[in-house]
Amino acid sequence: MPHKKGRVFSGARPTGRQHLGNYLGAIKNYVALQDEYECVYCIVDLHALTTVDTTENLRQNTYEMALDWLAAGIRAEDSIIFVQSHVPQVAELHLFLSMVTPLGKLTDLPTFKEKARQQPHNVNYGLVGYPVLMAADILLYKADTVPVGIDQEPHIEFAREVVRSFNFRYKTNVLVEPQMKATEFPKVLGIDGQQKMSKSLNNHIELAATEAETTQRVMQMVTDPQRQRRSDPGNPEVCNVFSLHKVFSSPDEVAMVNIECRRAGIGCVQCKQLFARNLNAHLAPFRQRRAEIGRDPQQVWDVLDQGRQRAAAIAEQTIAEVKAAIALP
Ligand code: SF4
Structure with missing residues (x-):
């Protein structure tokens, strides 16, 4: 060693x-x-x-x-x-x-x-x-x-x-x-945007979930509570989706969301779809390896x-x- x-x-x-x-x-x-x-x-x-x-x-x-x-x-x-x-x-x-x-x-x-x-x-x-x-x-x-x-x-x-x-x-x-x-x-934070992510609270996103399951969980995520309608400007600083964008999305995408959310240029659905795509791409090698090892x-x-x-x-x-x-x- x-x-x-x-x-x-x-x-x-x-x-x-x-x-x-x-x-x-x-x-x-x-x-x-x-x-x-x-x-x-x-x-x-x-x-x-x-x-x-x-x-x-x-x-x-x-x-x-x-x-x-x-x-x-x-x-x-x-x-x-x-x-x-x-x-x-x-x-x-x-x-x-x-x-x-x-x-x-x-x-x-x-x-x-x-x-x-x-x-x-x-x-x-x-x-x-x-x-x-x-x-x-x-x-x-x-x-x-x-x-x-x-x-x-x-x-x-x-x-x-x-x-x-x-x-x-x-x-x-x-x-x-x-x-x-x-x-x-x-x-x-969990998908409720309030409490720490935890299995017992059922607000979690499993690493080993399928792409479809992951996307479904992401689409359930609570966003800026003040943003009621698509036309309302949002505040990414209080949104858990944005916090996770910072981890899994490119700097350009993070900058785009940061600007467009504030002027209602992007809707939460579109924003979550982008995040789900990036998260799934990030987890793809993990899932492949998990399936390989899990075979035996x-x-x-x-x-x-x-x-x-x-x-x-x-x-x-x-x-x-x-x-x-x-x-x-
Ligand atoms: S647009 Fe994105 S960052 Fe803004 S409130 Fe919706 S999900 Fe959150």
Whole structure:
């Protein structure tokens, strides 16, 4: 492997087929990071257990997500792509780290409070320990770099504190403090133009949808609410279609929409048709690759298994060092 800047770890819950929000918010960044870093990308199925009511879709969701990652350009030959529960040492490290974690620190974290509010019927032990498991993910693979959005910063700071507590308690330097790589995770609004794109809100556009389905979803997008009639001038600054034009359309097209929308020179239907065309053109290579890989689903499971082997090799080493530091008999 050519010399890389360091090792990145990032995890995402198995949410099945990915959508445009996942792509712009995470996957695109995952693909780009591979050129500079050794990347460890983990499908965190254990984390998912803290909030899911049923696990029947877990396997299929894991497969679909891995397939989308590969089709989008995450390279199995460079990056380690694997499923969290396939390397059980993470649970072991989680336990060791829990011994140096004050409970009050966990219950004070804003993310815990938020989750407890969202599911008052299920404030489980795993939910409280979520940041400890997250720290274990990063520390097990000795990742020195973690790409984070602003809302995740307290978790990484927490992981750094855990490292200091552990290393101090056991007079060791076996665990490495990860650095945050401040990353912009753009918030992508759903087709309702109001809320963050999300499967559960059914306001998403799936990457793997057909061209016709994609166009249909785009045509449903909410635009500038003040623009009631075709003859009304619009304001692209408040329109989600325009935000996405900026990502998927050419600079000339963006400039044209910006001018013509304001003087009602272009209607929303025409504007959306243009966006749908550009989006479909952008996603065409992804869809082709997805279809190719998807013809043999075993390929995806093989990639995850190779990832497991590479991840396990690092994990076994770390656990051996951790146990030696604790002086377990
Ligand atoms: S013309 Fe385009 S940018 Fe303007 S409001 Fe309609 S969809 Fe939005």
